[in-house]
Amino acid sequence: MNSDEEYSLVYDDDDDDNDSLDFYEALPATEFAINISKSRSHLSQSSEFDIEEDPLSNDDMAESMLDVHVSASAKRALTEGSVPDLKYECLTTEDIFHRMLKRVDHLQPIFSIPHEDILLLMQLYDWNEERLLEDWTEKMDILLEESGIHVSHNSNGIEGNDKNGNIRGVKFQESFNCIICCEEKSTETFSLECGHEYCIDCYRHYIKDKLNKGNVITCMDCSLALKNDDIDKIMGHQSSNKLMSSSIKSFIQKHNNNYKWCPYTDCKCIIHLKDTSSFAEYLRVHCSPFVSCKSSHRFCFSCGFEIHSPADCDITTTWIKKAKKESENLNWVLSHTKECPKCSVNIEKNGGCNHMACSSCKYEFCWICSGDWKPHGSNFYQCTMYNNEDSKSKTSVEDTSKTLKRYTFYYRMFNEHEASAKLDWQLGQTVENKVKHLQEKIGVSWIEGQFLTESLRALNEGRTALKWSFAIAFYSDPSHNLTKIFVDNQMLLSNSVEDLSELLQIKNPEKIMNKKTDFYNKAGYVTNRTLALIQCGRDLLRKGICKPTN
Amino acid sequence: MSKTAQKRLFKEYQQLIRDSPPGIVAGPANENDLFLWDCLIQGPPDTPYEHGVFNAQLRFPRDYPLSPPTLTFTPAILHPNIYPNGEVCISILHSPGDDPNMYELAEERWSPVQSVEKILLSVMSMLSEPNVESGANIDACILWRDNRPEFERQVKRSIVASLGL
Numbered sequence: 001m002n003s004d005e006e007y008s009l010v011y012d013d014d015d016d017d018n019d020s021l022d023f024y025e026a027l028p029a030t031e032f033a034i035n036i037s038k039s040r041s042h043l044s045q046s047s048e049f050d051i052e053e054d055p056l057s058n059d060d061m062a063e064s065m066l067d068v069h070v071s072a073s074a075k076r077a078l079t080e081g082s083v084p085d086l087k088y089e090c091l092t093t094e095d096i097f098h099r100m101l102k103r104v105d106h107l108q109p110i111f112s113i114p115h116e117d118i119l120l121l122m123q124l125y126d127w128n129e130e131r132l133l134e135d136w137t138e139k140m141d142i143l144l145e146e147s148g149i150h151v152s153h154n155s156n157g158i159e160g161n162d163k164n165g166n167i168r169g170v171k172f173q174e175s176f177n178c179i180i181c182c183e184e185k186s187t188e189t190f191s192l193e194c195g196h197e198y199c200i201d202c203y204r205h206y207i208k209d210k211l212n213k214g215n216v217i218t219c220m221d222c223s224l225a226l227k228n229d230d231i232d233k234i235m236g237h238q239s240s241n242k243l244m245s246s247s248i249k250s251f252i253q254k255h256n257n258n259y260k261w262c263p264y265t266d267c268k269c270i271i272h273l274k275d276t277s278s279f280a281e282y283l284r285v286h287c288s289p290f291v292s293c294k295s296s297h298r299f300c301f302s303c304g305f306e307i308h309s310p311a312d313c314d315i316t317t318t319w320i321k322k323a324k325k326e327s328e329n330l331n332w333v334l335s336h337t338k339e340c341p342k343c344s345v346n347i348e349k350n351g352g353c354n355h356m357a358c359s360s361c362k363y364e365f366c367w368i369c370s371g372d373w374k375p376h377g378s379n380f381y382q383c384t385m386y387n388n389e390d391s392k393s394k395t396s397v398e399d400t401s402k403t404l405k406r407y408t409f410y411y412r413m414f415n416e417h418e419a420s421a422k423l424d425w426q427l428g429q430t431v432e433n434k435v436k437h438l439q440e441k442i443g444v445s446w447i448e449g450q451f452l453t454e455s456l457r458a459l460n461e462g463r464t465a466l467k468w469s470f471a472i473a474f475y476s477d478p479s480h481n482l483t484k485i486f487v488d489n490q491m492l493l494s495n496s497v498e499d500l501s502e503l504l505q506i507k508n509p510e511k512i513m514n515k516k517t518d519f520y521n522k523a524g525y526v527t528n529r530t531l532a533l534i535q536c537g538r539d540l541l542r543k544g545i546c547k548p549t550n
Numbered sequence: 551m552s553k554t555a556q557k558r559l560f561k562e563y564q565q566l567i568r569d570s571p572p573g574i575v576a577g578p579a580n581e582n583d584l585f586l587w588d589c590l591i592q593g594p595p596d597t598p599y600e601h602g603v604f605n606a607q608l609r610f611p612r613d614y615p616l617s618p619p620t621l622t623f624t625p626a627i628l629h630p631n632i633y634p635n636g637e638v639c640i641s642i643l644h645s646p647g648d649d650p651n652m653y654e655l656a657e658e659r660w661s662p663v664q665s666v667e668k669i670l671l672s673v674m675s676m677l678s679e680p681n682v683e684s685g686a687n688i689d690a691c692i693l694w695r696d697n698r699p700e701f702e703r704q705v706k707r708s709i710v711a712s713l714g715l
Contacts, residue, residue: 180615180662181554182561196663205554206662209616221663 084281086301087274090294096248096259096270103129111136116227117149123216126250148218148225168192170200170233178202180220190234196221203234211239214246262293263304269293273301286312286541307461310537311468318548319471323411341370410474417467420501424459427504431456437509444513451516455504455523462497462526465533466490472537476546483545486536493529500526555614559584562666574670576608585610589621589670593709594678598702599627602709606638606673608666618643618660621669625712628705630680630691639686642672 091099104118107129111118124147125132135143144150170190177184178199191197196219207226210217217226228240252259257276262269271291273279282289282302288309289301299306303313311319337346342363347356355373357364364373435449469490476483500522506512512519540546559578566576573592578584587608593599604627610619621643626636633639641658685691693701 180558182558198662202554202662205613205616209613220661 084278086278086282086289086291088291088301089272089274090292091270091272092294093245093248093268093270096251097244100127100248100251103127113144113149116229120149120216120225120227121147123247123250127247127254146223148216148223168230171197190230192219192224192226192230194219194222194224200234207231207234207239211242214243214249217243260291260301260304262295262297263299264293264295264297267293267295267297269295269297271301283313286538288313288316307464308468308471309465310534310541311471312538312541314548315471315475315541315546316468319414319474322407323414326407326411338367338370341365407474410470414467414470417463417470421460421463421467424456424463424501427501428456428460431504434507434509434512438512441509442513451519451523452504452512455500455519458523458526458530459497459500459504462493462500462530465530466493466497469493469533469537472540472546475548476540480545482536482540482543486533486540489529489533489536493526493533496522496526496529552612555610555612556584558615559610566667571667571671573674574667576666576670579607585612585614587666591670591673591677594674597678598705599677599709602627602705602712604712606636608669615662615664618645618664619666619669621673628687628690628693628701628708629677630682630685630687630694631676632690633686637686638673638676639684640672640676640681642669 100122101115101119104115104122107118108115110133111121121132121136121143122129125135141150168191170188172187173189174186175184176187176189176197176199178187178189180198180202183199185199188200189197190200190203198220203220206220207217217231218224219226226234228243231240231243232238252261252270258273260271260273261267262271271293273289273291279289279302288303290298290307290309291301292298300308300313300316303317305313305316305320308316337348339345340347340358340361340363342365343358343361345358345360347358355364356367365371366373431452435446435452438444438449438452439446469486473483473487473490476486503515503519503522506515537546563577563584570576573594574589576587576589579586579588587610589606589608591604591606593602593604604623605625606621606623608619608621611617621638623632623636623638626632626634631639642660642664645660680691680694682691682695690701693704
């Protein structure tokens, strides 16, 4: 559990600043445990208030290191959904390859052919063991021939050669006429048992070309397959790795219930979920199984998107689908059309003069000023003065395109927070420098400077939660009381996030140190507000007030 | 790589001059460019294409013989496996990786040991035995399957026209 170590590491850091931890580690581990079991029995209604109480019960400050450990992970569990901890590990491609070889080891007694041959068969069957075993029992001989492991007897390559006389491997020939490059030279050559012999240069070009495609490489003239060993021998170095990496991809594809690539660009980590049984539980209570890879990229194991609480995977995917679909429509509609000033139908001007007649209500108006056409008469350009206020007040009255407007609003909010999150990320880079500055200028120890990083983390999590909360808000029944509470929660979090963001803009190192308590308080508040919002969103989902609709 | 290709193409050309299969003439269109060949293919006897002589262009990629050339009939001829633009679609002109369904056997596909001669022979046999299972020209496929006499009549007519009679 690499990631867990990581978390505990992060939390260890702030233990050293115990004096101002009141917001952070307020509840001892046991209370959290109770919370968790409560919410598991669906009494989690009260949980958001529990969090509110946190700052009050801060007489439990004398916690042992161990307790803090537990409470940190318990806190994490609460964020991630009051369900059993996910047991997962982060693997590299090499780890996966070892696993693949292990599978091969496991199958070896059944097939009783060399390991390399099984690897080849698995490659051919995209690691679909069941299908391979089925075919194996049905038609072993044909399979071996088709997969290019055995020499095909019915197809005649260069016949007349004694098959046993051909040795697989690289040879040296004094004078060899390669029929591919048509050169006669003394060179190394390669051939398989089939006896189709070509010069090593041609083979190298051929293999280099094929490696990218990721299929099993065969002899140039027949279907006999080259094994990894042969490839490495011909190329003179470990080239078969490249071929294997595509096989690793298909292995993960096949086992995508337990294995997932980290979706972040250029991240080669693979997350292996050890126990999928808790998965159903996660989905049932509208939580998402968030995992974190070695490079601390956090993502949702179920849908592959970033951390998206309070929204669950359903909401997330519908929202994103809608956003993709609508944003194109919306952009087009906004840039190419105007609403009819009378009936709000969107009108596209496909040419001609500015004298418009709405096809739906027959209202005649001017495209430029959206006003009635009558006063224009034949005098076209009396309306060059665009009256902004007027048109605004007109559109706000209309309610026919209300749903689109509603969506546009939430979409805009979502986007806004996404943009802010990006800016915060840039801020994050400067924070790194600030910590360094603190160390150099005022001699603050590294650990003491960590409150900045910690605040940034709180800010990021708050922003993400805020962003996704707009997806929830969009799909929620607006008349319900809980939705109103949710919106209030949103506002509180939004305010606290802005406060913290402002605080993080401070550049002067002395000022930062003076405001240390402020940082702790604000960051703690953001964290608590985030949890409250997530809880509230989850309740909306659980009660069916928020449902994904198209 | 293109040096290998040139050497190989030159060798193949020499071989074709020395002993070319009946009904096939092929060679570089001009001496400066070995990568573009003109071919003349005679229609195989006992087929609608009999008595016809068809002009086609072979275009070789720079990484020949790793990748297959393309063959285009100019002008296009009516045939189930020839696209309306004249491009020929047969298995020997495809790399094994191009066919995800493994519809065509690996042995029938392009590999560096194939040659211009083998391609042109395959084209000859394609002319006598169209493969309507994987057609390139759907109209020709339907006509060939449902109305053979009309198909043959149209082919004959275009041959006569091409010979300028």
